[in-house]
Amino acid sequence: MADTLTRPGLVDRLATIAGARHVVTDPAALAPHLAEGRGLFHGTALCAVAPGTTAEVAAVIALCHAEGVPVTPQGGNTGQCGGAVPMAPGGVVLRTDRLNRIRAVDPLDGTITVEAGCILADIQRAAAEAGAHFPLSLGAEGSCRIGGNLSTNAGGLNVLRYGMARDLTLGLEVVLPDGRVWNGLRALRKDNTGYALRQLFLGAEGTLGVITAAVLKLFPPPRPLITAMVALPDPEAAIALLRRLRGAAGDGLTAFELLPRIALDLGFRHMPGGVEPFARPHPWQVLLEGAGPGVPDAVQAALAQDMAGGGLADAVIAQSGAQAAALWRLREIAAGGHQYQEGAIIKHDIAVPVGRIPDMIRLGTAAALDELPGTRVVAFGHAGDGNLHFNLVQPPGMAPDAFRALTGAMNRRIHDIVTGLGGSISAEHGIGLLKIDELERCRDPLELDLMRRIKAAFDPAGLMNPGKILRPA
Amino acid sequence: MADTLTRPGLVDRLATIAGARHVVTDPAALAPHLAEGRGLFHGTALCAVAPGTTAEVAAVIALCHAEGVPVTPQGGNTGQCGGAVPMAPGGVVLRTDRLNRIRAVDPLDGTITVEAGCILADIQRAAAEAGAHFPLSLGAEGSCRIGGNLSTNAGGLNVLRYGMARDLTLGLEVVLPDGRVWNGLRALRKDNTGYALRQLFLGAEGTLGVITAAVLKLFPPPRPLITAMVALPDPEAAIALLRRLRGAAGDGLTAFELLPRIALDLGFRHMPGGVEPFARPHPWQVLLEGAGPGVPDAVQAALAQDMAGGGLADAVIAQSGAQAAALWRLREIAAGGHQYQEGAIIKHDIAVPVGRIPDMIRLGTAAALDELPGTRVVAFGHAGDGNLHFNLVQPPGMAPDAFRALTGAMNRRIHDIVTGLGGSISAEHGIGLLKIDELERCRDPLELDLMRRIKAAFDPAGLMNPGKILRPA
Numbered sequence: 001m002a003d004t005l006t007r008p009g010l011v012d013r014l015a016t017i018a019g020a021r022h023v024v025t026d027p028a029a030l031a032p033h034l035a036e037g038r039g040l041f042h043g044t045a046l047c048a049v050a051p052g053t054t055a056e057v058a059a060v061i062a063l064c065h066a067e068g069v070p071v072t073p074q075g076g077n078t079g080q081c082g083g084a085v086p087m088a089p090g091g092v093v094l095r096t097d098r099l100n101r102i103r104a105v106d107p108l109d110g111t112i113t114v115e116a117g118c119i120l121a122d123i124q125r126a127a128a129e130a131g132a133h134f135p136l137s138l139g140a141e142g143s144c145r146i147g148g149n150l151s152t153n154a155g156g157l158n159v160l161r162y163g164m165a166r167d168l169t170l171g172l173e174v175v176l177p178d179g180r181v182w183n184g185l186r187a188l189r190k191d192n193t194g195y196a197l198r199q200l201f202l203g204a205e206g207t208l209g210v211i212t213a214a215v216l217k218l219f220p221p222p223r224p225l226i227t228a229m230v231a232l233p234d235p236e237a238a239i240a241l242l243r244r245l246r247g248a249a250g251d252g253l254t255a256f257e258l259l260p261r262i263a264l265d266l267g268f269r270h271m272p273g274g275v276e277p278f279a280r281p282h283p284w285q286v287l288l289e290g291a292g293p294g295v296p297d298a299v300q301a302a303l304a305q306d307m308a309g310g311g312l313a314d315a316v317i318a319q320s321g322a323q324a325a326a327l328w329r330l331r332e333i334a335a336g337g338h339q340y341q342e343g344a345i346i347k348h349d350i351a352v353p354v355g356r357i358p359d360m361i362r363l364g365t366a367a368a369l370d371e372l373p374g375t376r377v378v379a380f381g382h383a384g385d386g387n388l389h390f391n392l393v394q395p396p397g398m399a400p401d402a403f404r405a406l407t408g409a410m411n412r413r414i415h416d417i418v419t420g421l422g423g424s425i426s427a428e429h430g431i432g433l434l435k436i437d438e439l440e441r442c443r444d445p446l447e448l449d450l451m452r453r454i455k456a457a458f459d460p461a462g463l464m465n466p467g468k469i470l471r472p473a
Numbered sequence: 474m475a476d477t478l479t480r481p482g483l484v485d486r487l488a489t490i491a492g493a494r495h496v497v498t499d500p501a502a503l504a505p506h507l508a509e510g511r512g513l514f515h516g517t518a519l520c521a522v523a524p525g526t527t528a529e530v531a532a533v534i535a536l537c538h539a540e541g542v543p544v545t546p547q548g549g550n551t552g553q554c555g556g557a558v559p560m561a562p563g564g565v566v567l568r569t570d571r572l573n574r575i576r577a578v579d580p581l582d583g584t585i586t587v588e589a590g591c592i593l594a595d596i597q598r599a600a601a602e603a604g605a606h607f608p609l610s611l612g613a614e615g616s617c618r619i620g621g622n623l624s625t626n627a628g629g630l631n632v633l634r635y636g637m638a639r640d641l642t643l644g645l646e647v648v649l650p651d652g653r654v655w656n657g658l659r660a661l662r663k664d665n666t667g668y669a670l671r672q673l674f675l676g677a678e679g680t681l682g683v684i685t686a687a688v689l690k691l692f693p694p695p696r697p698l699i700t701a702m703v704a705l706p707d708p709e710a711a712i713a714l715l716r717r718l719r720g721a722a723g724d725g726l727t728a729f730e731l732l733p734r735i736a737l738d739l740g741f742r743h744m745p746g747g748v749e750p751f752a753r754p755h756p757w758q759v760l761l762e763g764a765g766p767g768v769p770d771a772v773q774a775a776l777a778q779d780m781a782g783g784g785l786a787d788a789v790i791a792q793s794g795a796q797a798a799a800l801w802r803l804r805e806i807a808a809g810g811h812q813y814q815e816g817a818i819i820k821h822d823i824a825v826p827v828g829r830i831p832d833m834i835r836l837g838t839a840a841a842l843d844e845l846p847g848t849r850v851v852a853f854g855h856a857g858d859g860n861l862h863f864n865l866v867q868p869p870g871m872a873p874d875a876f877r878a879l880t881g882a883m884n885r886r887i888h889d890i891v892t893g894l895g896g897s898i899s900a901e902h903g904i905g906l907l908k909i910d911e912l913e914r915c916r917d918p919l920e921l922d923l924m925r926r927i928k929a930a931f932d933p934a935g936l937m938n939p940g941k942i943l944r945p946a
Binding site for chain 1: 579581582583584625626628632636637639640649653654655656657659660661662663664665666667668669670672673675676677681692693695696716719720721722723724725764765766767768770771824825826827828855858859860895896897898899900901902903904908912916917919920921923924926927928929930931942943
């Protein structure tokens with residue numbers, strides 16, 4: 001889409017700051033920065049600029065602030081909610097990919113200092129090379145950038161033990177909406193000096209400023225490790241197992257992923273490399289991992305006891321790294337984008353108190369089928385954190401657009417159940433553009449009022465990633 | 474001190490809300506609510522009111538908001554920085570002690586819902602009775618109230634494993650400065666629905682609203698447990714030990730407390746119940762604790778290896794609960810208020826990156842002695858978190874007031890070193906009244922500007938705990 005608003009001289013001035021070859025205006029080159037992967041949102045921008053340093057980011061933002069130009073920060077552009085799609089005419093996409101230095105690794109103090117454009121997998125690798133462990137791990141880790149992970153408070157596979165991106169962050173460097181730079185790059189475990197500024201920028205989806213660098217926590221490598229797949233009759237049995245394992249292994253459990261039969265079946269149909277893990281198919285399975293001295297023994301003993309007691313239908317424990325990788329491949333297959341090969345999908349990323357996971361699956365499935373019989377409910381994911389990806393796949397043979405037309409109705413049905421269970425309509429993906437309406441519908445107006453006050457306090461001109469999280473005032 | 478400002482009718486209207494016997498105006502009864510334990514600050518107030526429900530708190534705050542009356546929330550009044558001392562003439566002290574119900578305990582989901590006035594030890598006890606563990610633990614736990622712990626983001630003895638009060642909190646109920654009630658009592662592990670409101674109220678010392686209830690995290694009981702005291706030649710050896718133990722036991726280490734010789738010596742002089750833990754005195758010791766399957770074995774093996782290698786001077790491992798309690802008694806003795814029996818003390822609660830602890834002790838000691846030869850430096854505490862209580866005890870025989878007169882100079886010396894090491898001038902105690910000047914001196918004005926914007930956004934009238942953290946505008 002051609003941007004209808006022109007800003008005389010702006011592109012030249014951006015080129016002076018960041019270098020002409022780092023300012024993109026050519027429509028073909030600009031196009032990838034105006035949309036997101038699923039094609040849900042198409043935006044517009046005058047140009048995309050890729051500054052190479054924090055000082056250049058600050059100069060870009062200061063210029064845009066002075067000129068009243070909207071700025072949309074964009075990392076790997078892998079977000080699920082459209083948070084990085086520029087929507088305001090005449091605006092600038094601020095790409096972070098040249099801010100890709102790992103500034104320091106201190107495995108002894110357990111910290112790594114990275115710039116916003118570092119790819120998540122590169123940070124994991126740098127930590128491992130230094131003999132340490134950076135636990136944030138998620139599907140897009142090969143292309144997502146840490147600035148986006150922090151700005152969306154990313155979750156993923158290891159939240160159970162290590163927490164969200166928020167919990168992994170000790171310090172931040174942020175360029176504020178007026179171009180000033182906040183150097184909050186502290187490597188401190190404790191710091192009670194006033195309001196929690198860092199916490200505000202984490203998860204703010206770039207609406208309060210641009211994160212340019214961060215000090216992240218490193219951990220000792222998770223050793224020894226146990227990886228197992230367990231077959232279960234129903235979600236209740238999964239939650240009961242989670243509780244027994246936490247009793248036996250304490251915080252040693254690092255992952256607890258629930259996978260329904262249909263997720264595996266659809267995966268096997270469309271993706272290579274999957275092998276049925278058990279002698280016969282089971283309705284539910286859990287992929288679990290634990291780590292730490294004594295943890296494998298404790299988990300194995302608890303599983304053996306449960307098998308003997310009849311609580312588990314079956315279990316396989318990986319005996320090698322290759323077997324563990326094969327079990328994780330099943331998780332990937334269950335979650336993969338292959339679901340789109342079945343047609344349209346209406347996705348939800350919801351959280352409820354952990355013990356309500358079975359209720360959520362039961363009530364949510366009933367509601368989706370009531371709304372449209374034949375809908376295939378693929379509810380899977382981070383059950384150990386109370387988080388499910390509650391995907392609704394269209395009935396076979398239906399016109400995809402006809403199913404998509406039910407998005408609003410399905411969202412309301414699912415989110416009403418979530419709200420009734422004391423849950424959240426966005427567990428780990430954020431709000432972006434996708435969930436603004438539902439956030440307004442499901443949250444107390446008082447809460448939205450407080451958020452608007454924060455936005456106005458930090459970005460009175462409303463130029464930082466406008467239109468995300470909150471409807472513009 | 475008699476309050477000079479009268480508010481006709483206010484006391485009667487407060488009595489109508491909370492009941493006449495819960496509004497205190499009698500000077501003798503009011504006095505304990507106008508000062509704090511160390512006698513550093515003496516405040517003033519028209520009255521103290523103790524509402525019995527969240528609705529009554531909301532009515533009190535709404536009334537005060539309408540009448541322009543300042544409100545200072547006060548829990549157990551055990552804070553170290555004067556944050557609960559009412560300073561604005563004509564104001565009201567809002568006591569939380571009648572909000573003392575434990576609303577729910579869910580050991581299976583790992584949550585406990587408590588009102589702000591619950592005493593910390595009562596929450597620990599309720600968790601234990603339900604077979605779970607609430608890990609927040611600190612010296613004042615027998616009298617401090619959880620609302621104050623959350624409002625100051627309390628730390629304490631188990632931060633190494635479990636984090637600060639912030640990290641232990643899933644949900645909050647808050648009465649805002651205008652009397653509206655925010656029900657954020659969610660029991661969710663993941664919730665990415667906009668700005669981190671909860672994080673703002675945590676650690677805000679009651680300046681953005683009054684926390685009236687919270688959903689807190691519970692954990693499996695720390696079992697099996699190992700408690701040990703280790704003798705070391707210097708702080709460098711302590712940090713080296715910390716790193717080895719984290720390598721061996723992962724996150725199984727729950728406490729790592731550094732105690733210098735002088736802390737034990739002063740403790741033995743003034744407090745009963747302490748026994749030298751080793752055959753001969755050592756310059757430094759660490760009290761450490763670990764928990765979880767496999768952790769005691771891993772810690773014991775690492776200690777044995779270090780003893781054999783000469784890295785440790787000596788070590789005792791508790792063989793019973795009574796022996797563990799005796800070791801913890803030494804920690805209490807080392808930290809106790811007994812230091813005041815030596816005269817005046819200038820205290821600092823500082824944090825640095827963990828690896829800089831030895832530098833901090835070396836540089837801080839040199840600076841204190843340079844400022845006043847004979848000053849006794851008692852630097853002890855949560856070294857595993859990079860947090861030291863850097864207490865300066867006056868030279869023997871000096872007039873206490875003469876030593877106290879050095880407070881500003883000593884603060885600047887110590888805090889400059891902290892800042893130079895990338896540290897924090899308040900690790901866990903907060904700012905309150907005590908550290909406002911030093912916060913202004915040590916922090917980037919930009920950071921203070923952002924904090925002022927937050928304060929203005931939440932409390933435009935400036936009536937919530939005025940004068941704390943930030944100087945009134």
